[in-house]
Structure formats: structure tokens, C-alpha cells
Amino acid sequence: MRMFSNDRFYSPDGLHLAVETRNGAGEPPLLFAHGFGQTRGAWNGAADALAARGCRCVSFDSRGHGQSGRVAGGDYHMDQFASDLHALALAQPEPPILVGASMGGLLGLVLAGEARPAPFRALVLVDITPRWEAAGVERILAFMQAHPDGFADYAEAAEQIAAYLPQRRERKSEEQLKPLLREGTDGRLRWHWDPAMLAGVVRESERYQPRLLAAAARVDVPVLLLSGQRSDVVSRETVAEFLKLVPHARHVEVPGATHMLAGDANDAFTREIAAFIEDVYPDGVARPTIPQEVH
Template identity: 80%
Template sequence: MRMESSPSNRTSFNTADGLSLAVDVRHPSGEPTLLFAHGFGQTRGAWNAAAATLAARGCRCVSFDSRGHGESARVPNGDYHMQPFVDDLLALAHAQPQPPMLVGASMGGLLGLVAAGEVRPSPFRALVLVDITPRWETAGVERILAFMQAHPDGFASYAEAAEQIAAYLPQRRERKSEQQLRPLLREGADGRLRWHWDPALLAGELISECERYQPRLFEAAAKVEVPVLLLSGERSDVVSQSTVEEFLALVPHARHAEVPGATHMLAGDANDAFTAAIAGFIGSLEPAFRPRGEGEATCHEVLKCP
């Protein structure tokens, strides 16, 4: 059975400190609600394919651009800190008609761990952590930051930007088109195209705060009571076997599945397997979740599941 794409309803959400966040809602009347939180330097567009598929299967899918990212507002003074990101996520979760299942990639997953471990009752029905654990491999994070910092003067054309992305993500077979790149780039007064994120995200204390957050992350993770699925990429340089084992010892009720061939950019590398894993997880928690379509693989058929 072929799943039809689900169009999104574009809306906005105002944070406690007055910023406007760009939000997409697919299948507003569906359930359960999935709240998608992207990684550092990404946008809500990273979830488009997965959210459309899961919305077509009956889920209410909400994705948003974090402050300073994509079409969301930037902090006026450029003074970014981790706690407001956590507060934004909590506010969005509490604004949903029911506690959502959080699907959080990298930074989004860390914010979810803090919120799920520190707030009672939990703001989430369950957690899906996408290639992130409370301890991460420094080399992988440094590679991401190096890419983000590499082109402060931007690009002369979309083709030039596509070339740089292709070099950064050699596992991807197709280069991004101009249409795909438009949401990721902003044209400056000088005509140059620069990435969507606020440069102040890289210039302030936010990066160093991530390291200082690790004790808080471990403490929060140990207090998470809701169901947890950790999805990791087989070729990830941010999550490793040792960090996964450490996390599973800390959160013994968590499940883990590894997506073959995928890197840290898991949803983009292997979206079908990624989506199947989430659907299988939802099905294990929500008996009323509609059955899989004909020919659609289960998590255990496409992933390395324990």
C-alpha cells in the first residue's frame, strides 16, 4: 500500500521570552502526537520525509525550527544559552493536546533528556533519541562544528553550496537542488548566500555549555521513566559502541537499534529504515496505531535490533 504524502500546516509559536518559532503541523487531528526536535545547525526540514510518512499513517506530527535556526527568530543580542532551548521544548510539549512522543536528533535529543529527566510529570509519552547519548565522541562533534564554521563569507551560488554539502556528506548519492537548499540559506545584502543559522550560535558560550551540561545530562538520563528508543547510525562518529553501552547501563529500560550504513545524519541517510523503526516503536506502545502497509518492513527486518 502506497502512503500518500501529508501536507503541513505552517504556524508559529511564541516563546516565554518573546521569540517566534516556525512550526509545521501535519495531520492535526491525528494521534499519537510526535514532536520532532532537530540537531544543532539543522532545521525542521530535516524531518520532512519521516513526518509526512508517519502523518499519513495517522500520527499528529509537529516539527519546529529552534531559536536561531531556520525561519525562527534569532536572539536579539546573540546571547544563546542551553536553558532557553530546554524551556522552548517544554513549552511546545505542554502546548500539545496530549503528551507527545519526542523524536530528538543530536542537540534535540539532549534537550529532551534534560526535560524528561527533570520534569514531573514527564512532558513526553516516550523518547526517541536519534544518534545521541549523554557522552559523545568529541571528534565527531568537532567535524560538525568545523563544517558550520568553514564558510563565514557564504557562497556565490546554490551550486557552490551544494558542492560543499556533497563533500561533507559523501555517503549521499544525490546533490541537493536549489529548491532543497533555499530553506537552508539566506541571501545577504551583498548577494552572498549564508547558512540559515545565527552566527552567534557559534561565537558565544553555547558550545562550551554543552560540555558543562554532561553531568546534568547523566543525572537526568538516570531519572527518565518513560519508554526510550535509541537509534544510532552504524557509521556514526558521534555515537559509538562504548557510549551506547554506557547509556543502556544508565537507562536499563531503553531499547537500542542501529541503522545499517547510516552516519550521524541518520534520517537523511536512511529515512525508510529510520521511519520504520519509529513506527515499530509507536506500535509497541500504542495498540491502536494503524498496522503497517503491505510490503513495509518492520524495525527488526531492517535494523540491527537486540
């Protein structure tokens, strides 16, 4: 079994992944997998709240993101990301509940449908279904591909995020932005992700859809699908298709939330996960108290 060391986890191909564990002795274990272009920081609010209520919460930066390693030569493939997630799940004291947003949810869906035994006790899919709305994904990719020359300062980066996420009331501070940006040798600030990652993952994403649909039909663990009412990535049509493939799944639409569901409505998001944990675990297993209010 691969072990954590100094907040690093080594993937099957030797790449280091930055990992953060909250309440390491707690139970049940939750493994958080972020979306494309995000970092483990996307889960801070939910992971803090659930760890405080007894859960072991493990979050990580996917390869090519945040503080994790980058692939030499920029040759990224979806199977690499899936292999990383599988290894992290197997490293937990027992099969974890996966909380996966967007890309993280799709990777979890593939593993839950294809790997036997399933590496997860249950799945929480955060605003993602095996088939997605192209316009929403194109909007995300356009943001990630913009500003290849970076930003002169944190204020300029904050302005771009505010334009991309107009539903957020507060702009990100410099401290909040530091984990999301890297300073280049030219002194300019660029996003944390490896730009070489974009071409490979985007190229493979469409080819992944038949595999995702087939995997979904084989998922036999409990599933909670959380979608944002204002999402442009998940729609009523894609949700309906998913629920036909996974008839035992439970779907909850979070009012007012967009595709960035955890950040838009963290309190509601966390309460739904806590309630799901109570449904998944039988009597006699330590479970968190459902939070009535999360700050």
C-alpha cells in the same frame, strides 16, 4: 496554553518559532526536534510518512535556526532551547512522543529526566547519548564555522554539502537549498543559522554532560535509541554507558547510516519509529500501521 498561529509558536520569552503541523487531528502526537545546525526540514520524509499513517506530526525550527527568531544580542543558552521544547510539548493535545536528533535528543533527555510530570509519553533519541565522541562533534562544528563569507551561488553551497556528506548519492537542488540559506545585503548566500549561536552553545555543551548523565538515570518513560552504524558521534562505548543508565531503553543500530541517520536511511528510520509507537501505546489507542515501504 500557548497556541499555534500562522505556523508560529511563541516561546516563553516571546521569541517566535516556525512550526509545521501535519495531520493536526491525528494521534498519537509526535514532536520532532532537530539537531544543531539543522531545520525542521530534516524530518520531512519521516513526518510525511507517519502523518499519512495517522500520527499528528509537529516539527519546528529551533531558535536561531531556519525561519525561527534570533536572540537579540546573540546571547544563546541551552536552557532557552530546553524551555522552548518544553513549551511546545505542553501545547500538544497530550504528551507527545519526542523524536529528537543530536541536540534535540539531548534537550529531550534533560526534560524527561528533570521535569515532573514528564512532558513526553516516550523518547526516540536519534544518534545521541549523554556522552558523545568529541571528534564527531568537532567535525560538525568545523562545517558550521567554515565559509563565514558565504557562497556565490547555490551550486557552490551544494558542493560543500556534498563534501560534508559523501554518503549521499544526490546533490541538493536549488529548491532544496533555499530553506537552508539566506541572501545577505551583499548578495552572497549564508547558512540559515545565527552564527552568534555557536559560541554560547559550544561553550555550554561540555558543562551539560554531568547534567545529562544525571537526567538519563531518572528517565522513566519508554526510550528508543537509534544509532547509525557509521556514526562518529555515537560509539559502542557511549551506547553501553547509556544503556546502563537507562536499562529499560531499547537500542537499534541502523546499518550503513551515519550521524545524519534520518537522511541516510529514512525508510528504516521510519519503520523503527512506527514499531516503537505500537509498543508504547496500549490496545484501544489509534496507532499507525507499520510502513512496509516508504518513498
